[in-house]
Amino acid sequence: MRAATPSMYADVLTESTLRDVVDLAVRLVEFAGALIIFVGAAWAFVQFIGYGTVGLRKWRGTPGAEFGFNRIRLTLGRFLALGLEFQLAGDILRTAIAPSFTEIGQLAAIAAIRTVLNYILGREIEQERREIERLSPQTSAATPGTAP
Template identity: 45%
Template sequence: MFETIEGNVQSGVEWLRLLVETLGALVIAIGIVVVVVGLVRHFANGRGSSFVPIRLAFARYLTLALELQLAADILSTSVAPTWDRIGKLAAIAVIRTALNYFLSKEIGQEQAREEGTPARPRS
């Protein structure tokens, strides 16, 4: 009976992981559509050469996608936690967290530059 419950939990977590990974990919796809639409509008309106608002919009989508992908990795490791998987998760978490941190920092700096105010450090 315990094996049946454990198998059901593992199956449920794997389905949840797949859903979260799919959401992450979907967020990136939506971000790409937003960027393409933004670029088309940018060139159609003949605006200046600043792509900063378009970059900021895409960066927000990437930040959310990174969070979702990290969550999927955590779910994957929680089902069968071997030391090898835990080590890989730690490496992935560090890389994705660093990417997310610097991406968020750049978003804040670009927003402050666009608004003409000094950038405030994010906590």
């Protein structure tokens, strides 16, 4: 049996084969990102409808009633942030093989836009988390064994 040499793999792993493999990986990663965003949006919609039929009418003028709505927004924001990360990963994979300057420029623009969106979503998530903690009855009560 002969030892494997780099030239033996050159025929198997041609640039076109590598492009096909990376293209499939890009499609899978982008599909995963889109699926995550869709699942998050569907979940948030169902939660909102459920919350709307039960508690939205009581929301106006009731202290702390927006707690459920903020929790829905927080969870949706997390789904969106994760989905955007997958979409960015797909864009990075797309330019992994012999990118042109045009592709690099497009990736930079897309990455900048998605990074800004992710940053804004992160700030929104943090703000919503603090609001939920402020409104949550469990966090306002003193925990046993801790100083007030």
